[in-house]
Amino acid sequence: MNPAQPTVFVVDDDTSFLTAIARLLKAGGYAFQGFASATEFLAHPPGDQPGCIIVDLHMPGPSGLDLQDALAAVDHPLPLIFLTGHGDIPTSVHAIKQGAEDFLTKPVKGKILFAAIERALARDARQRAQRTRRRELLDRFDALTSREREVLGHVVRGQLNKQIAGNLDVSERTIKAHRASIMAKLQVQSVAELVRLTEKAGVLEQGAGGRQALQGEAPGHAVPGRAQDALPPR
Amino acid sequence: MDRPHITRRRARIGGGLFLLLLSALAAEGAGPPRVLILHSHGREFAPFNILSSTFRTELARQSSEPLEFYEASMEAARYEETAMDLPLADYLQAMFAQRQPDLILTTAEPSSLFMARHRSRLFPSTPLVGVVNQRMVPAMAGTTNATIIPIHVELAVLLENILEVLPATTNVIMVLGKSPFELYWTEQCRREFAPFASRVAVSYVNELTLDQICARVARLPPRSAVLYGMLAMDAAGVPYEQERALRILHAAANAPLFGVLEHHLGNGIVGGRLISMEALGREAARVGLRLLRRETPADVRPTRPSQPAYDWRELRRWDISEAGLPAGREVRFRVPTFWEEYKWQLIAIHALCLLEGLLIFLLWRNRRRLRRLQGALCQSEERLSLATTSAKVGIWSWNVASGAIEATPEAKDIFGWGASERMTLPMFLARLHPDDRTAVQQALDRALQDQTIHEIQCRIVRPDGQTRWIAARGRAHSRDGAPVNMLGVLLDVTEREQAQAEAQRQQAELAHTSRVSTMGELAASITHELNQPLGAILSNTEAAEMFLGQNPPALAELRDILADIRKDDERASEVICRMRSLFRKRQMELRPIDLNSVVQAVVRMVSGDAALRKTTIAAALSPRLPPVQGDRVHLQQVLLNLIMNAMEAMAGQAPETRRLTVHTRLDDQGAVEVAVSDCGPGIEPNQLGRLFEPFSTTKANGMGMGLAISRRIIEAHHGRLTAANQAGGGALFRLILPVAEEERES
Numbered sequence: 007m008n009p010a011q012p013t014v015f016v017v018d019d020d021t022s023f024l025t026a027i028a029r030l031l032k033a034g035g036y037a038f039q040g041f042a043s044a045t046e047f048l049a050h051p052p053g054d055q056p057g058c059i060i061v062d063l064h065m066p067g068p069s070g071l072d073l074q075d076a077l078a079a080v081d082h083p084l085p086l087i088f089l090t091g092h093g094d095i096p097t098s099v100h101a102i103k104q105g106a107e108d109f110l111t112k113p114v115k116g117k118i119l120f121a122a123i124e125r126a127l128a129r130d131a132r133q134r135a136q137r138t139r140r141r142e143l144l145d146r147f148d149a150l151t152s153r154e155r156e157v158l159g160h161v162v163r164g165q166l167n168k169q170i171a172g173n174l175d176v177s178e179r180t181i182k183a184h185r186a187s188i189m190a191k192l193q194v195q196s197v198a199e200l201v202r203l204t205e206k207a208g209v210l211e212q213g214a215g216g217r218q219a220l221q222g223e224a225p226g227h228a229v230p231g232r233a234q235d236a237l238p239p240r
Numbered sequence: 241m242d243r244p245h246i247t248r249r250r251a252r253i254g255g256g257l258f259l260l261l262l263s264a265l266a267a268e269g270a271g272p273p274r275v276l277i278l279h280s281h282g283r284e285f286a287p288f289n290i291l292s293s294t295f296r297t298e299l300a301r302q303s304s305e306p307l308e309f310y311e312a313s314m315e316a317a318r319y320e321e322t323a324m325d326l327p328l329a330d331y332l333q334a335m336f337a338q339r340q341p342d343l344i345l346t347t348a349e350p351s352s353l354f355m356a357r358h359r360s361r362l363f364p365s366t367p368l369v370g371v372v373n374q375r376m377v378p379a380m381a382g383t384t385n386a387t388i389i390p391i392h393v394e395l396a397v398l399l400e401n402i403l404e405v406l407p408a409t410t411n412v413i414m415v416l417g418k419s420p421f422e423l424y425w426t427e428q429c430r431r432e433f434a435p436f437a438s439r440v441a442v443s444y445v446n447e448l449t450l451d452q453i454c455a456r457v458a459r460l461p462p463r464s465a466v467l468y469g470m471l472a473m474d475a476a477g478v479p480y481e482q483e484r485a486l487r488i489l490h491a492a493a494n495a496p497l498f499g500v501l502e503h504h505l506g507n508g509i510v511g512g513r514l515i516s517m518e519a520l521g522r523e524a525a526r527v528g529l530r531l532l533r534r535e536t537p538a539d540v541r542p543t544r545p546s547q548p549a550y551d552w553r554e555l556r557r558w559d560i561s562e563a564g565l566p567a568g569r570e571v572r573f574r575v576p577t578f579w580e581e582y583k584w585q586l587i588a589i590h591a592l593c594l595l596e597g598l599l600i601f602l603l604w605r606n607r608r609r610l611r612r613l614q615g616a617l618c619q620s621e622e623r624l625s626l627a628t629t630s631a632k633v634g635i636w637s638w639n640v641a642s643g644a645i646e647a648t649p650e651a652k653d654i655f656g657w658g659a660s661e662r663m664t665l666p667m668f669l670a671r672l673h674p675d676d677r678t679a680v681q682q683a684l685d686r687a688l689q690d691q692t693i694h695e696i697q698c699r700i701v702r703p704d705g706q707t708r709w710i711a712a713r714g715r716a717h718s719r720d721g722a723p724v725n726m727l728g729v730l731l732d733v734t735e736r737e738q739a740q741a742e743a744q745r746q747q748a749e750l751a752h753t754s755r756v757s758t759m760g761e762l763a764a765s766i767t768h769e770l771n772q773p774l775g776a777i778l779s780n781t782e783a784a785e786m787f788l789g790q791n792p793p794a795l796a797e798l799r800d801i802l803a804d805i806r807k808d809d810e811r812a813s814e815v816i817c818r819m820r821s822l823f824r825k826r827q828m829e830l831r832p833i834d835l836n837s838v839v840q841a842v843v844r845m846v847s848g849d850a851a852l853r854k855t856t857i858a859a860a861l862s863p864r865l866p867p868v869q870g871d872r873v874h875l876q877q878v879l880l881n882l883i884m885n886a887m888e889a890m891a892g893q894a895p896e897t898r899r900l901t902v903h904t905r906l907d908d909q910g911a912v913e914v915a916v917s918d919c920g921p922g923i924e925p926n927q928l929g930r931l932f933e934p935f936s937t938t939k940a941n942g943m944g945m946g947l948a949i950s951r952r953i954i955e956a957h958h959g960r961l962t963a964a965n966q967a968g969g970g971a972l973f974r975l976i977l978p979v980a981e982e983e984r985e986s
Contacts, residue, residue, distance in 0.1 A: 020772045022808055026779035033786035066851045091768030112775025116782035
């Protein structure tokens, strides 16, 4: 499968519907991959490729909501569109709250389905770009030494070099050298820019003083507050 | 005892008279033997009259030849002792001048002594029988050709007689008259009673007239007795013959009378040992007869006082107990009591009365019982009548042979017949609704076959055009194997039928409402099931449109799409079909159906919902299930209800434990069973009892009608719906239906 080409993954127990939707998506020019159940989908999850998932709410075995939960548990990034024969309001609200892109009911008009797919794909692309940027940013922070990170923590709290030198019991000059190194590694020209970037990266633990951690190897999720503001000690 | 000169005087008195008689008789020649009876005191002088008449009668009776009796009297009581001797002797001599008497009887002393005195002159060759007081026997000694029969008079015995019976007696009035004979005996008494003086005071009344005596004996003190010797002549010289005086005294006396002679008994004396003049007379006759035959007279048998004899009436009168009387006594003149006299008659009458009484009692009792029975019958009839009238039950009886039907007014009224109209079977059949006629005829035929109660319900058309439902129950009775009549009851059940129909309608309505509400619960899954094919169709259609816009159009793809569209359309319509029947409002109709197919349809129907609820439904269906008599929709409703309940019961538990099984099988009793079991928490024991009651629910928003209606439906199928908890947990509902009739028969 072409990684650049976004794929629409459809999970539905009704083979007839699966066939029909496959035809429609094909006619609409989308790449399509069908699964008869949530279990099957989870057994062969798509890799890090662009696309979206269309899932039926009611299925024998794990339901659409179960699939949503399972994907959330592993931070799977693909947006989810619910498409169901009958959906009640509580279920749809729950699904949307859990981050579903859309909640559609069968029979669904092609135009509406395509619009929902487009929105989902756009979101996927957006999230994907965000994730790339953030990863770059985090890579820059990763280049900092632990001393530099320590100094950075003091700088973003607005302390003067002299104060930092006092706190760390080093010379002001050393602090100045660190600051220059940090500015260079993080590719910023001003302290204001440095503070904004640090906040954006969210890598500094507020108030804890210098303990930062990255969110492991996998790209961080876009949900605010989920990223841990701690850098791994080096 | 010396000869008393009184007797000699008397003998002289009769002399002249005797000579006169003698001359008159001298003319007669030989003839029958002559018997001369020479009385001392006159022929009728008691008591010797008895002696002489007995002698005469007995002699005449016993004699082989006729006898000629001559009687003469000395009238000694009236004349001086020997004053009449010579005339009497002359008279007698004259009387028997021609022929001497063949036998002479002298009674008492005067005549006997007279004969002794004049024996030499008066027929010395003629045997003489003299009956005399034993005291005078020596005076007769030496009398020629004489046989003496002594009269034993023991005077002491007379007092003893009294004391024996009334030992307390202290005062005795001795009654003897003023005649020489009586005075003689008075003298005898005074002497011989002397030994009793200390015990009894005896007083004599010789110097009193009868009236005076009567006055005296009428006022006697207690413990007195009157001893009657004789009263031939009282102090006034009035003679009393034939014991007349005794009877007068008896009437006057206030104390018991005693007597001397046997013939006193019966004339007012109490009794005792008495002297019998008859016995003396008989003895004299016996002796006389021998003498007449010229036989030597045998020894004279002494005639002693008789065995004690008493007058029963006197004993009664003086209240003398018979128990105290001497042994060997004889009680005469016993007036038999009414009982003794009429014993048998009385027994018979009493028996008759008793019998009659018994009969009357029995009749009375019978009557009472009859009345009671009548009353009870009346009451029972009234009750029956009241019951039949108030319940509008008619009673009828059909005579099979004649076809006549006897019926109560209620029965006739149901048919619109007049109370007096006669009913027959054809009339009855004519009233039947045409559609029911055959069935009724068949039912009647069947009923006549056996003796059991048959019931039939049919319609009749009354004369006013009204159609009524009637129910009749009856039983045939047969004699000798052939049905004779049929008896039964009749009831107008139109209202009942209407009410039943209305109830059925309402039940159907309720069932429908319940069904629709159950379907409402299924709405989500139904929508889902419908939208699935609809969604496929729409997507296919739009895909097809897009394919059509391509150049060249993908025709092969289009063909597939159309086939799929058709397939999905069919699928949708199938879902709709399946549901539609459940939404329809209809009456229950029972026809043979396959329960397995019902189960399958319902399982399919709820499969969507089951998926939604993550519940597994397994159906274990017996492959060989006979059809049951049922209504598909209603049975589906029941099953749907049971399955939905089961799924709801398991909603709160882990999805992998939400398992539901539907079994079908043919049970041991030959009925078809459908069992719905779940793995839920089961039914709470306190709910188990009222599970099928209306408005009994455990659901938050349930109405509690589902199971109540389900049970009503199954009962209308003549089946049973039961609930239980399984041993291993979870509830088990059993639905048991009888196998269809036709199937069972085949």
